Amino acid sequence: MAKSSDLLDQKSHFAFGRNWASYAKLVTDSQVEEAVSSLTRLAGGELTGKRFLDIGCGSGLHALAALRLGAREVVALDIDADSVATTRQLLQAHAAGEHWSVKEASVFSLQPDALGHFDVVYSWGVLHHTGDMYRALNVAASLVRPGGEFIFALYRRTKLCWVWKIEKRWYAGVGRTAQSWIRGAYIRLFSLMMRRDFKSYVANYGQIRGMDFYHDVHDWLGGWPYESISPQEVEQLMRQLGMREVRSFIHPRKELGLFGSGCDEFVYEKVVTP
Template identity: 55%
Template sequence: MRLLGGERLDGKRFLDIGSGSGFHSLAALRLGAREVVAVDIDADSVATTHAVLSRFFPQGPWRCQEKSVFELKLEEWGDFDVVYSWGVLHHTGDLDRALECAARMVLSGGLFLCAIYRRVWLDPFWRWEKRWYSKASPTAQVWARKIYVGLFWLRLLVTGRRFSDYVGNYRDKRGMDFYHDVHDWMGGWPYESRGPEELLAKMQTLGFASVRVFAYRGRWLGRSLGVVGSGCDEFVFRRG
């Protein structure tokens, strides 16, 4: 609702690229979408999306399928009033092409909603870490997570926050366990990021105008240091 500016989706077709748990597809259905199509490259995520939608919105109209963003074809799927992809396209290995493939599924006048990892100064380190972590042994991964959690605890301490409070409220905020999210962040490979200006320029070349942007501006030349990682900036574009 925040990304949509408070508007509903009554009568609109909604494409969820990288559906994950299926909660975003469910939200679209509850906001009145006339059809929801959910795709994910991961078979477990597709099964989870199917289970969630079957349980909480059994009457449809929805469908989910195992599919990569690079495999989406306009002639097969048709175009959509809203294309949504939160925290996904930066893990495809080719962010620019992923944006192009997702954007072409938006009908004229439609919306493209996405969340992309923001640029941080430690991006080179995180690219190295994620590549290493994805191939590391389980034991090495455990020790890497312990170091990360220690740094995170120190960061909260310095900023006057309690680690126990942060972790205790984490599931309500993010929908997953804190320690699982650490594993998810550290192993998120491939990894790319973009600054807001870079993404806006890219989308302009694809015929989109910016509607709203939720971006964090760091203290160091407009960029966060990124000691414990990078969050996502969120964007809403309209196709001309």
């Protein structure tokens, strides 16, 4: 693929979609159940009758979870053609005949006039990978109807984010063999740090949103473009956008971010103005 220096252009991005296509082969009922329970926790219950937008749908697993939770319509989109194809396949396999659509689009091209407003806009682990996180947050929030919810997860800012930025840009640009060496080294160091807990951590990793440890390591090491944010900054920004916090899951983290920064999860409601 031709490279681009424009961070908003998918050609400059890590091949997220290829990783999701590989991950999707592992999806069974158990991953779907974990995705449903993770979305239930964030949404605070079912999504019955709601219009749901998934920005940066990746594998499509959480778009499927939204349908399982009763969403009336699900629109899933991603900038990466491989993510789009994978999501379409997953939804065709597990939710044929239900009310969903999948589009190849960047968050920056979305307009409420064309797409309408949504009861729930969901974007998990995406907006920090777009090349302009602040603008992406603005666009995503503009698609929430008054009284609707914006559910999103973003990488926590840590002291070593600048190191990870360099590493990710590099990893995303090297060949597959070099990537597998880097992954091997990271996993070895991680396992040394975890000691005896490593095996059970990997075995139980699916409980985290239905994900897979090895695919998530590849996504973490290569996830370029990369930005991060503190919970305080999220709160400030959301207030400016007319949003009020409903709930958040701010995970206890080490400030250094030696093995990664990890995502905090936020749920905001668009305040209804008289």
